[in-house]
Amino acid sequence: SPGRKVLIVYAHQEPKSLNGSLKRVAVEELSKQGCSVTVSDLYTMQFEPRATRNDIVGCLHNSEEFNYGVETWEAYKRGSLSNDVIEEQKKVQEADLLIFQFPLYWFNMPAIMKGWMDRVLVQGFAYDYPGGCYDSGLLKNKLALFSFTTGGSKEMYAKGGVSGDIRYLLWPMQHGIMHFCGVKVLAPHICFAPEYVSEEERKEMLIAWAQRLKTLWKEEPINCSPESYFK
């Protein structure tokens, strides 16, 4: 792992939160291994989640009818995406591993992180259509890992639970975003209901994450194809 590059995309408002601690643990452990770690702290950056005309510097390809997908694709090719998007794309380009650290909001990532996906992973950069998606996605040879906390308990997110198997809600993130861009996905890292456990158990959650990171580079990606995912 020495020399490997890791980008942590982090979305929590409070440094003292468990998400903040999980992020710090990852920076420490991966740095100790000799990895070079970059953090995009979305709330601190006041990252813009809205996909708008402002993402294109200068003239539009078609100013008669604004099409965000087409315009950002064209702007990417011309090198005229807005600076904040270009900065994130550089970080992604250099990374071997992307870690997304966030609290689950509504069976999904918080809007600020969804905006990162919407704005950074533009056509031409992350994928091409139809030829450059899924196993041919433009970000192949990279790994991604979704690390998050939940409000609900492990029992709620079990296969027979009220909220259904947690794999179900990971489908759009793991397959629809990462696999679509050719990124291989490592098993998610989930801390269930940290607000309802003891301080001691929260500490154990941090230790478990540090432990997992020690052997992360030996892990095999999960299979994200539709046939194998829902069975």
Added chain:
Amino acid sequence: SPGRKVLIVYAHQEPKSLNGSLKRVAVEELSKQGCSVTVSDLYTMQFEPRATRNDIVGCLHNSEEFNYGVETWEAYKRGSLSNDVIEEQKKVQEADLLIFQFPLYWFNMPAIMKGWMDRVLVQGFAYDYPGGCYDSGLLKNKLALFSFTTGGSKEMYAKGGVSGDIRYLLWPMQHGIMHFCGVKVLAPHICFAPEYVSEEERKEMLIAWAQRLKTLWKEEPINCSPESYFK
């Protein structure tokens, strides 16, 4: 249907888009039926998607460690959420039916709409935990419908297709958000790949939507429970 109230939450940057037309068709058809229709046009409103401390007016419940869920719950009870959130909650409260109109971004709604979910559907207003969720959600007796356009084709989103059954990606929205709040969900309305079809076919898509809306109030909600959803 006369007298019924409908809230359309709309997320597209371009009025001339198919999403813009689908929204207008819904306003026209539902108004013609005698419904009272309100539109939240998120991009025009420059709706804030980020869940931050700014959503709470005045002092925090715990300023030592910011917890968005707890703070917005407390602020809701005190009546001290930010005005833009309160406005949206009023619209939701009055509505019999919520229609979400958007282009699918990354197997999901655009970040600006996800931010609407994150910020508007706060604890105490939309649900309580653990007693007031799913069939006991606080927004029961309301209906919701996800109406959206896709980039990928119907074949890609079929059960054996590369992107998997489109029902899979609707799970977090339909079950994780709407059903969690007690809202009953009508079948989604999906326009597949409008950018790849003829102008004639796009017109037919608008006609089909208007047609469906004529008998919408007679429709039965779909079953969103985990056991029935994935089979």
